[in-house]
Amino acid sequence: MYECMRSETVGVGRTGLRRVARHDDEYPAQLREVPEAPEFLYVRGTLAREDALAVAVVGSRLATEYGVGVAEDLGAALAARGITVVSGLARGIDSAAHRGALRAGGRTIAVLGSGADVIYPPENRRLAAQIEGSGAVVSQFAPGTPPLAHHFPLRNRVIAGLALGVVVVEAAERSGALITARLAAEFGREVMAVPGRVTSAASRGAHALIRDGAALVESGEDIIAELPARWRECVRTVARRDGDPARRRDARAHGPDAEGRGEDDNEEVVLNVVGDEPVTIDDVIEKSGLASGRAAAVLSALELEGRVRQIEGKRFVQVARSGSAMGEQS
Numbered sequence: 001m002y003e004c005m006r007s008e009t010v011g012v013g014r015t016g017l018r019r020v021a022r023h024d025d026e027y028p029a030q031l032r033e034v035p036e037a038p039e040f041l042y043v044r045g046t047l048a049r050e051d052a053l054a055v056a057v058v059g060s061r062l063a064t065e066y067g068v069g070v071a072e073d074l075g076a077a078l079a080a081r082g083i084t085v086v087s088g089l090a091r092g093i094d095s096a097a098h099r100g101a102l103r104a105g106g107r108t109i110a111v112l113g114s115g116a117d118v119i120y121p122p123e124n125r126r127l128a129a130q131i132e133g134s135g136a137v138v139s140q141f142a143p144g145t146p147p148l149a150h151h152f153p154l155r156n157r158v159i160a161g162l163a164l165g166v167v168v169v170e171a172a173e174r175s176g177a178l179i180t181a182r183l184a185a186e187f188g189r190e191v192m193a194v195p196g197r198v199t200s201a202a203s204r205g206a207h208a209l210i211r212d213g214a215a216l217v218e219s220g221e222d223i224i225a226e227l228p229a230r231w232r233e234c235v236r237t238v239a240r241r242d243g244d245p246a247r248r249r250d251a252r253a254h255g256p257d258a259e260g261r262g263e264d265d266n267e268e269v270v271l272n273v274v275g276d277e278p279v280t281i282d283d284v285i286e287k288s289g290l291a292s293g294r295a296a297a298v299l300s301a302l303e304l305e306g307r308v309r310q311i312e313g314k315r316f317v318q319v320a321r322s323g324s325a326m327g328e329q330s
Contacts, residue, residue: 017044017116017143030054034161034187038140041158042116044128045136051107053234054084055223056163056184058156058177059093059170064202066276067170069309069319070194071096072103074167076306077220079106082236084135086111086162088155089124093169093177102130109162112139113155114147156180164227165190167217171205178205181214190226192217218320266290267307270298271318274308278315 020026020041029052031037055078057071071093075085079101087094089110101108110131112120116139119125128137140158141151156176160166160183168191171177181191192215196203210216215226224235266288273279273287285295299316302308308316 017042019043020047028052028162030163031158031161034157036157037161038158040140042139042141042143043136044116044138045132045134047109047136047138048084048107050082051084051109051135051162053082053231054086054109054163055227056086056159056166056180057093057097057169058087058159058166058180059168059206060172060175060177060202061090061092061094062172062202063092063096063170064196064200065278065311065317066196066320067093067194067202068096069317071169072100072309073306073319074169074194074220074223075100075108076104076106078223079104079108080236080238081220081224082106082234083224084109086159088113088152088159089119089128089131089137091121091124095124095127097169098127098131102134105134107135109135110137111155111158111162112137112141112147113151115139115141115143115145117143118146120147152176153179157183160184160187160189163189164231165192165223167192167194167223168206168209168214169194170196170200170202171209172201173204173208175205178209181209190215192223192226194218266294266298267302270295270302271307274299274302274316274318276317278311278313278317280313280315284316 020043022032022037022039026047028047057074059067059071075097078085085097085101085108087097087110089112098108098110108131110128114120116137119128131137156179160180166181166184166189168177168181185191191209193206193209195216196206217223224232269288270284273284281295285292288295299308303310307319309319310316
């Protein structure tokens with residue numbers, strides 16, 4: 001029976017590009033179990049025994065702001081619970097999932113459709129270097145191999161094989177992320193999908209998965225609930241980021257702020273202004289009635305709580321929360 005392991009890295013000190021054979025201890029146990037697993041992996045960074053507790057988060061390269069925000073938040077939520085986040089380093093959803101895991105100080109593995117020394121897309125070289133320092137960049141293709149189209153379905157097979165389950169955040173009807181989900185099902189792994197807007201072409205593939213029986217997930221907790229019981233026991237517990245009720249009650253006991261509202265009330269006012277469509281701080285000031293300094297402070301607090309995120313052009317969008325809270329290559 002699997003025993004939960006923490007920080008037991010195999011091959012410590014061997015962080016350069018190297019070849020790992022299927023019979024080596026360093027070869028990931030989950031991947032070794034799948035049919036036709038690669039005989040060799042080329043690895044930059046470190047692989048750990050705790051990477052057996054892994055979930056893949058994948059989706060479209062042409063992601064919406066909604067999808068990018070959800071993928072980054074899911075990556076952070078999983079990594080904070082000690083779950084390794086696996087993805088493909090592609091533009092869009094994949095990159096966001098890796099960034100979220102790194103933001104939470106967790107482990108993440110990037111699987112390439114090129115040699116491990118050929119970073120694609122090239123603008124992700126810095127991200128790949130960060131992943132190498134907090135996990136691994138891996139490939140079944142020899143160093144120097146270019147990112148050819150027929151490599152990506154094989155790459156997706158490795159992603160599915162490394163993970164206990166695959167979460168599709170956004171995917172068009174013919175997305176490569178759907179290949180990863182199909183392979184996960186074939187390997188007996190969990191298949192999950194995040195719902196999107198019914199009018200969005202970017203979510204049609206995810207909605208099709210849900211119709212076909214994939215688990216609908218909206219948060220890290222939803223994903224953890226889908227994992228087999230013996231793996232759920234290995235998930236790290238963390239305090240809620242929005243604080244405990246006692247702290248909020250204590251804050252309220254100190255009375256309203258200078259503008260006559262409690263801090264929670266100000267947050268709700270701002271959240272009524274900041275929705276799925278990007279808005280500027282001037283929009284928030286005008287529609288909320290808050291002074292500029294107060295509006296900026298509330299936006300900063302909401303960003304720290306993960307309820308609002310700032311995007312290009314100093315605009316803000318609300319982050320989707322659960323409960324209370326390839327044709328295309330993915």
